[in-house]
Amino acid sequence: MKHIGVLTSGGDSPGMNACVRAVVRTATLNDIQVTGFYRGYEGLMENDGVPLTRYDVRNIIHRGGTFLQTARSQEFRTPEGRAKAAANLRAQGIEGLVVIGGDGSFTGAKFLSEEHGIAVMGCPGTIDNDLFGTDYTIGYQTAVDTAVEAVDKIRDTAASHNRLFFVEVMGRDAGFIALRTGIAAGAEGVLIPETPTDINRLVGYLKTDFQKKRRSGIIIVAEGDDGGGAYDVAQKVQSEFPDWETKVTVLGHTQRGGKPNAFDRILASRMGHAAVLALREGRTREMVGVQGNQIAYVPLEQAIKHHATISPYLLELVDALS
Ligand code: F6P
Numbered sequence: 610m611k612h613i614g615v616l617t618s619g620g621d622s623p624g625m626n627a628c629v630r631a632v633v634r635t636a637t638l639n640d641i642q643v644t645g646f647y648r649g650y651e652g653l654m655e656n657d658g659v660p661l662t663r664y665d666v667r668n669i670i671h672r673g674g675t676f677l678q679t680a681r682s683q684e685f686r687t688p689e690g691r692a693k694a695a696a697n698l699r700a701q702g703i704e705g706l707v708v709i710g711g712d713g714s715f716t717g718a719k720f721l722s723e724e725h726g727i728a729v730m731g732c733p734g735t736i737d738n739d740l741f742g743t744d745y746t747i748g749y750q751t752a753v754d755t756a757v758e759a760v761d762k763i764r765d766t767a768a769s770h771n772r773l774f775f776v777e778v779m780g781r782d783a784g785f786i787a788l789r790t791g792i793a794a795g796a797e798g799v800l801i802p803e804t805p806t807d808i809n810r811l812v813g814y815l816k817t818d819f820q821k822k823r824r825s826g827i828i829i830v831a832e833g834d835d836g837g838g839a840y841d842v843a844q845k846v847q848s849e850f851p852d853w854e855t856k857v858t859v860l861g862h863t864q865r866g867g868k869p870n871a872f873d874r875i876l877a878s879r880m881g882h883a884a885v886l887a888l889r890e891g892r893t894r895e896m897v898g899v900q901g902n903q904i905a906y907v908p909l910e911q912a913i914k915h916h917a918t919i920s921p922y923l924l925e926l927v928d929a930l931s
Contacts, residue, residue, distance in 0.1 A: 610728070610889055611749075611817055612642040614658065614703045617675040618649030618682075618710035618930035622748025623733045624885045626708050630666040631881025632732075636723035637663045639889055644703060648678045649710070650685035651719055653694040660700075670874055673751075684716050687722065695725035704728060705888040707881070710745070711735035712913040719894055719909045728893040728895040731909055732877070736744070736865055739783035741915035742907030743898030746810075747880065750872045752779070752864040753789045759860050760794035764827055770854070771824040773815070773846070777839035777859040784919060787831035787862065791927050797857040799927045803919045806836035812849045814834050819853060879904060 645661045646652035650769040704730040708718040736752035741895035780786040784912040786799025791799030847855045880897045883904045896912040898905045
């Protein structure tokens, strides 16, 4: 393989730049030329790419977002869109592609490879940590750090005013960010989509707390929770405690931005490096994961079809310590 492409796709996540840097530097070391495509598959279809040398990826390892920018492309979901992208790759002699993104991006990569014979490797870049076959995705740990820092600040003001806060965190339909944030920030409760939310149980627990005069607290609500978002849950709980002031904070996109922590920089570097070596060895249609701190290759099909599972132990831990 003499020439590969790289792009970032879907929601950005802290560490994507570190991953692109690792792809470019590993490829250069192995005499492989790299073209970076802007705005994910949009740039691939528009042939909006730029040659990347090892010097072009200087001073980016610490930066949040993605300098290649990203997009969620509707057109690439169509066979016509993918044919356009494949034609652009072929015209430049690009035989392999590293896609840094989440499950939607990997679905596109899989189709591109099956339909047009382009070798593809995926690096899991999403704050949601919802891909099967990897213990961690790039950006997840940083997003948790960001959420914990925010909740710590909220706790100061919650305690000062005897208020009950419902803090909504991201994660789409997965509760990984919520669960880790809840444990690290010492939340009084965590509501996640993977377990049925029982508002009566929460109310019962809060009543005991309230009677003991512990009148401030933090409940973390995953945005995809079946009890509704933080506003819905807060409203239901508030009706049971007319004299207790509840507040809602939605952390939103603050969790996506910011510089990657050391964990994510190292994870992204390992994954980008492994993706290029895999392409060079002739591997394709796989995601680079880490399992038990070892690099693992997982077929894209598996990574996108199954969800990573929430640890029952961590769920118990939240309950035990709240
Ligand atoms: O997948 C990452 C993520 O941040 C989810 O947690 C969230 O539901 C979604 O993207 C938000 O997407 P957008 O930035 O397009 O609003």
